Amino acid sequence: MARITAANIDKALTVGEVAERSGVAVSALHFYERKGLIHSRRSAGNQRRYHRDVLRRVAVIKVAQRIGIPLAEVAEALASLPEARSPNARDWSRLSARWRQELDERIQRLTQLRDQLSDCIGCGCLSMTACRLRNPGDELSEHGPGARRWEGDLPGGQAD
Amino acid sequence: MARITAANIDKALTVGEVAERSGVAVSALHFYERKGLIHSRRSAGNQRRYHRDVLRRVAVIKVAQRIGIPLAEVAEALASLPEARSPNARDWSRLSARWRQELDERIQRLTQLRDQLSDCIGCGCLSMTACRLRNPGDELSEHGPGARRWEGDLPGGQAD
């Protein structure tokens, strides 16, 4: 369907066209629709027909995935877009800002982890009680005499 | 079993003890064993008995997970440890160094993404053809006249 001519440039898109242009598989588009991330109308013969806005939505979904946002959260964010009109620059900017913050936090967490890991490289301390990397959440010190014996329980006595 | 006394401080650990000390569930320990990340001997009655080294391995697994390394890759890394002796500081250092590099790369990718996303906040361009975030992998320009009409197909004519 949908010969692309000057006359029908505004025509609704078929699922195949959206797949081709957005670079995601038809099956993924079906999936996104089931999850409420995108929407379609139906043709007389029950085939999906998409407004061109769907291309932006899919692009946004792909960016969000790169950031590491789970689809459920993307769905929420997209649900916050206005229904009455096509989203405008400000609408998209809001999403970008929101996700940039998540991205910032993720980067910060990873950077902190990296710094701790760097300390570990020099000393091989990944395995020791004192290691900053391990200690958060390591309940060792609460549980009897064995818990503090990290340095003593190796044949050869190396403090690894 | 395993009264903790001065006399049996070097005793093998049961799965419950490992779970408690490492902070991971018994089911997860079984799972790690199935996947080859940790190993156990068996008691006369077929119960798992762990060498204390397992606590280090589990700690390393947890760190790797925080970094975002999939278990299969962790399994590979752990398999590279010497079998004959308990791993020493240098062995653990090698793992740390290896993963630090992966972490560095991950951080760099995310940072680049963040910078691009920052550009998008100002202009709302997440949806536009020119956007650096979108263009890699966006096949738009190859597919007919519709492909370039990002600015023209919105009622109201905003360039969003």
Added chain:
DNA sequence: GATTGACCTTAACAATGGTTAAGGTTTCAT
């Protein structure tokens, strides 16, 4: 009007990282 490609739905499968349940055995302390 028939063919062919694109489309439809439903359901099952895949990988990842486990948890939960069911039914039976071992270990420990008393």
Added chain:
DNA sequence: ATGAAACCTTAACCATTGTTAAGGTCAATC
């Protein structure tokens, strides 16, 4: 020696993000 707590195995189930298959319909073209 017995009862409770911990352990065993197998199998099914959970969420996430889709893909693949089966069986049937629609749309556009020759």
